[in-house]
Amino acid sequence: MRSIIDLPMPFPSTSRLAAIALAAVAFACSPTFNWREVPVGDAGVIALLPCKPDRATRQLPLGTDAVAVDMAGCKAGGATFAVAHASAGSVAQAESWMRAWRAATAQQLAGTPVAETSANLPRASTLVAPVRLDTQGPAGAGHAEAAHVLWFAQQRPDGMALYQATVLGTPSSFDALQTFFEGLRLP
Numbered sequence: 001m002r003s004i005i006d007l008p009m010p011f012p013s014t015s016r017l018a019a020i021a022l023a024a025v026a027f028a029c030s031p032t033f034n035w036r037e038v039p040v041g042d043a044g045v046i047a048l049l050p051c052k053p054d055r056a057t058r059q060l061p062l063g064t065d066a067v068a069v070d071m072a073g074c075k076a077g078g079a080t081f082a083v084a085h086a087s088a089g090s091v092a093q094a095e096s097w098m099r100a101w102r103a104a105t106a107q108q109l110a111g112t113p114v115a116e117t118s119a120n121l122p123r124a125s126t127l128v129a130p131v132r133l134d135t136q137g138p139a140g141a142g143h144a145e146a147a148h149v150l151w152f153a154q155q156r157p158d159g160m161a162l163y164q165a166t167v168l169g170t171p172s173s174f175d176a177l178q179t180f181f182e183g184l185r186l187p
Helices: 013-028 091-108 176-182
Strands: 036-040 045-049 054-062 065-076 079-088 114-118 131-135 147-156 159-169
Touching: 036 065, 036 079, 045 065, 045 079, 045 159, 045 176, 054 079, 054 091, 079 091, 079 176, 091 131, 091 147, 091 159, 147 176, 159 176
Parallel strands: none
Antiparallel strands: 036 045, 054 065, 065 079, 079 159, 114 131, 131 147, 147 159
16 A cells, blocks of 8 residues: 555646745735725725625615615625625715614514614714714524724815725624724725
8 A cells, every 4th residue: 555655746846845935925925804995975985895896776665765876895804895885865864874774774673682872983074073883793593794894084175985894704804894994095
């Protein structure tokens, strides 16, 4: 019986080492999280996303209104990272829509323990205060997958820009959540 040491190698050991080194370099050049700055909304937030985003616009029911929401998002490292944007005509409309947006998210997470806290984002409006939602406990057993959501707004001359930054799932990198949320930048 032959051992693994006795089996013929497909190429000499120096070539094999060179191939392993080349593979290691190629792997290092294609990380799971390839962070990039991405503008979301018209002259609005700059998001730091871990991959090339897909973009879409859809109508989202916010209270009694159907609102056009622009989104940019992608999947990387076991999680989906996304930022959505809508434009409101006034502070009152922005507050109403933001309450409806948060309620719709809470309804999707029904039965999952969540913690909702006030948040801080430089240059975000305090008229519609930033709010962070994080699911508590493991996914499964009747609970939705992990969710981390930040809602915030920015006052504009023509009204308010509303944003929802979301991470669904548990990223494979411990610091990906922090990188994503700290990478949000308002002009």
